[in-house]
Amino acid sequence: MLKVRKYKVDEWVWYSPLINSNTTEAPSYAYRALILSICDQDDFYDYRIYLEESAKFTIAKEENLFNM
Numbered sequence: 001m002l003k004v005r006k007y008k009v010d011e012w013v014w015y016s017p018l019i020n021s022n023t024t025e026a027p028s029y030a031y032r033a034l035i036l037s038i039c040d041q042d043d044f045y046d047y048r049i050y051l052e053e054s055a056k057f058t059i060a061k062e063e064n065l066f067n068m
Contacts (some may be wrong), residue, residue: 014066
């Protein structure tokens with residue numbers, strides 16, 4: 001079964017590395033991030049992102065991303 005991705009490439013989101021999975025809103029310590037690419041279905045992580053504040057690239061799970 002294919003996993004449907006919530007976000008698209010070039011979309012700005014909030015990224016929070018430490019998040020409680022029960023919430024749907026970005027916490028106050030979230031970082032602004034840009035979706036660079038979508039990882040393969042069998043990868044552990046879902047997205048490759050760029051963190052604006054630190055100017056770094058990282059990988060993230062969808063549960064750590066929030067709509068802007």
